[in-house]
Each structure stands twice: as structure tokens, then as C-alpha cells.
Amino acid sequence: MSTIDPLITAEEIAQATAQLGARISRDYDGKDLLLLSVLKGSVVFLADIMRQITIPYAIDFMAVSSYGNSRTSSGAVKINLDLKQDIGGRHVLIIEDIVDSGLTLSYLMGLLKGRAPASLEVCALLNKRSRNEIQLEPKYQGFDLPDAFVVGYGLDYAEQYRGLPYIGDLRGV
Ligand code: IMP
Ligand code: MG
Numbered sequence: 001m002s003t004i005d006p007l008i009t010a011e012e013i014a015q016a017t018a019q020l021g022a023r024i025s026r027d028y029d030g031k032d033l034l035l036l037s038v039l040k041g042s043v044v045f046l047a048d049i050m051r052q053i054t055i056p057y058a059i060d061f062m063a064v065s066s067y068g069n070s071r072t073s074s075g076a077v078k079i080n081l082d083l084k085q086d087i088g089g090r091h092v093l094i095i096e097d098i099v100d101s102g103l104t105l106s107y108l109m110g111l112l113k114g115r116a117p118a119s120l121e122v123c124a125l126l127n128k129r130s131r132n133e134i135q136l137e138p139k140y141q142g143f144d145l146p147d148a149f150v151v152g153y154g155l156d157y158a159e160q161y162r163g164l165p166y167i168g169d170l171r172g173v
Helices: 010-027 043-050 103-113
Strands: 006-008 033-039 058-065 078-081 091-099 119-127 140-144 167-169
Touching: 006 010, 010 043, 010 119, 010 140, 033 043, 033 103, 043 091, 058 103, 091 103, 103 119
Parallel strands: 033 058, 033 091, 091 119, 119 140
Antiparallel strands: 006 167, 058 078
């Protein structure tokens, strides 16, 4: 595997997760918070943000498929793993690795809103705003990205590179 230059360094990610964790801890103090991680790309971000949130919370997972092994959006969203617990009346915070077209997230949010949570917000580490086809400003966001295909820190290309401790641009590899 060739080396990939960092676009966002491990230090910058650590700083962002600390700031996001502090904000979330303030905003959800006293509330029944459920961190909902969208598999698989967000697991590394989830693990880090969990250790920066200082209030009680529960975690759960959903899996959706969007891209397969291609670098472009198919627009089709399939739920591969759903929640087993009721989210009615709970404060749900979706933990996402990256928002690209926004199609995956907007589909997921529509589905979850139908289950009547007390609140539903998004915490995304990365957002390719210039590529959003659906306007959804995550309440919590780490970095705005240029139009690039990135890997590392949980993000993959055909299941590769998830273990890189930083975010790198796949171009030039
Ligand atoms: P969207 O529906 O176009 O917003 O796509 C969102 C999903 O596509 C993300 O949760 C990722 O799984 C994947 N994805 C989008 N852009 C990238 C990227 O640059 N690197 C790796 N995965 C990506
Ligand atoms: Mg994802």
C-alpha cells in the first residue's frame, strides 16, 4: 500500500473531536441522549467522540449501503441493519463520518423522524458542502472538505485504508 499524504492530520482531528464533544456535552446535559452511529465508516469517529462526551449517553448502530465499491453516489439507499430499540421521545444524535451528496443522510433522517424522537440532529466529522445535493446543515460538523475522495480514520475505498490515523486524499495514489 503506498503512502497517502494527510489532508487533515491526527492532531487536527483530535482537536475537532474535543471541541465537538464539549459542545455536545453542554447541549445535551440532562437529556436522554442516544448516539446513533452509521456503520461502518463512523466507528473510529464514534470511538473518539465517545471519550470526549462527559454526560451519560447510550450508543447504537445502523448500517446503510450507498456507494458499493465506486467513488460516486448511486442515490440508492438500503437499510442493512436497523435499530432494535424504540427512539420515541429520545434525543437522537446521528454520528456520521462524511456527508457527500447528502442523499444517505436525508433518507435516514426521514426514516428516523417517522419514529418520533424528541430531537434528531447530525454530528458529521466531514462535509463536502459543495457536493451536497440536499441542503442539510449538520448541527455539529468537524471540517468542510473540498471535492475530493478521502480515506482514513474509518473511511474506506473498497474496504481499504480505514486504519489510517489521519484523513488523506486518495487522488495521486
Ligand atoms: P452521500 O449519500 O453521497 O452523502 O454519501 C455518504 C456516504 O458515502 C458516506 O457515509 C460514506 O460512506 C461514503 N462516502 C462519501 N464520500 C466519501 C469519501 O470521500 N470517502 C469515503 N467514503 C465516502
Ligand atoms: Mg457513512
